[in-house]
Amino acid sequence: MSVRVASAELLARAAAGNLGAAARLISRAEAGAAEARPALAEAYRRAGRAHVVGITGVPGSGKSTLVGRLTHALRATGAKVAVVAIDPSSPYSGGSILGDRVRMSDLATDPGVFIRSMATRGATGGMARAALDAADVLDVAGFDSVIIETVGVGQDEVEIAKASHTTVVVSAPGLGDEIQAIKAGILEIADIHVVSKCDRPDANRTLTDLKLMLALGTADDAPDAWRVPVVGTSAITGEGIENLVDCIQRHRTAVPSDARAARARRIAAFRLEKTAENLLLERFQARFRTHETDRIESLAARSIDPYSTAIDLLNRTLHGGHVHEPLA
Amino acid sequence: MATNPIRVLLAKVGLDGHDRGVKVVARALRDAGMDVIYTGLHRSPEEVVTAAVQEDVDVLGVSLLSGVQMTVFPRILKLLKERGADDMIVVAGGVMPDEDAAALREMGVAAILLQDTPPQEIVDTLRRLVEARGER
Structure with missing residues (x-):
């Protein structure tokens, strides 16, 4: 692609299976380019066929290694698998080191696998802003499963659960006791729990803690309700990977249709919320960076206050564009 | 106009296991605000080109300390062309004789940054090359 190709043409090429075109369109989504919108x-309207699997967990829990193993196992069922692997951007330079591919290197030349690394660029919640656009493009490009691997998260970054059809939470042995396991936050969002590194002797304890935590909950007694499984996996021995694939496939098909429809609505609502938020944020930050230096000076000197300044700023941000609804 | 940070894929191709240098470069590029995809040791040209296309990088940087540059780079350039990605900027790093460096430049490698190149010069070179290429 030596000349600049229009985004509509890139989508057409991606839909015909050209992965270079899909990759370029994802870059434009990342840039937030208006031309690509x-x-x-169109990609959003045409997508919806692929199963989106979110993989999340704390840093070092083994997400990337698990994604590599899982991708292999899904490939063995004949599925084409795309991976969007997210790593953090530097809060200082804005740069990043995206190293998830290192742990998936044996998939490097399989034409049924597509791996894209993405930096967070200041987005919180464990995701990158363009991750869901990328999932749509890869869906249209013919991938059956799209795995989104979040950054290594803390206890509170749970956006992935609002964006994926199946959410897998990875825990590593030795990182906490049974009180950690009943806390609110990330452990609540799992459709499937994985305890990685279960070749290690302390893995049983973590498996037990998670199972006990789930048993403490008031389970949905309906016979067809989804019961969250806890799967021990080992990338060294390969243990548990097939079981995980089985759980993901069961979750895709065994969840009752009304629950699935409710989830689809939840995913759509989240997408709308995030898209509006991103567009607003983009406009806001452009103005904030260029026009607010004088006021920062006054604010630091405490001659003006943050509340009235912020309301004024937001009004000017919205009126500066095509939105004509005053905020306050 | 919305823009992305400069995106660079760094790879070690061939059998040498020395990746301290490439990690120093990765860190310098990160600190200059670039997105750096590191693919690890012992990659083949096919793996590197596949990854670079999927990642849609501006710059493909290949570090070599094993003397296989005259086999590896022609192969990489050929594969990029085959996949329609010949607008990608290919940069070589590591250790090699001057005559090989000249031959690689002739072939289309955009810059050769040898072991004594200061990190800031690497940053500046990549910025200049990406700017000269223009939008894509």
Whole structure:
């Protein structure tokens, strides 16, 4: 692609299986390029066939290694698998080191696998802003499963659960006791729990803690309700990987249709919320960076206050564009 | 106009296991605000090109200390062309004789940054090359 190709054309090429075109369109989504928006909108309308699996967990829990193993196992069922692997951007330079591919290197030349690394660029919640656009593009490009691997998260970054059809939470042995396991936050969002590194002797304890935590909950007694499984896996021995694939496939098909529809609505609502938030944020930050230096000076000197300044700033941000609804 | 940070894929191709240098470069590029995808040791040209296309990088940087540059780079350039990605900027790093460096430049490798190149010069070179290429 030596000349600049229009985004609509990139989408058409991606839909015909050209992965270079899909990759370029994802870059434009990451840039937030206005030119790409109609093509991404079209991708959204055409997508919806792929199963989106979110993989999350604390840093070092073994997410990337597990994604590598899982991708292999899904490939063995004949599925084409795309991976969007997210790593953090530096809060100082804005740069990043995206190293998830290192742990998936044996998949490097399989034409049924596509791996894309993405930096968070200041997005909180464990995701990158363009991750869901990328999932749509890869869906349209013919991938059956799209795995989104979040950054290594803390206890509170749970956006992935609002964006994926199946959420897998990875815990490593030795990181906490049974009180950690009943806390609110990340452990609550799992459709499937994985305890990685279960070749290690302390893995049983973690498996037990998680199972006990789940047993403490008031379970949905309906016979067809989903019961969250706890799967021990080992990337060294390969243990548990097939079981995990089985759980993911069961979760895809065994969840009752009304629950699945409710989830689809939840995912759509989240997408709308995030898209509006991102567009607003983009406009806001452009103004904030360029026009607010004088006021920062006054604010630091405490001659003006943050509340009235912020309301004024937001009003000017919205009126500066095409939105004509005063905020306050 | 919305823009992305410069995106660079760094790879070690061939059998040498020395990756301290490439990690120093990765860190310098990160600190200069670039997105750096590191693919690890012992990659083949096929693996590197596949990854670079999927990642849609501006710059593909290949570090070599094993003397196989005259086999590896022609192969990489050929594969990029085959996949329609010949607008990708290919940069070589590591240790090699001057005559090989000249031959690689002739072939289309955009810059050769040898072991004594200061990190800031690497940053500046990549910025200049990406700017000269323009939008894509």
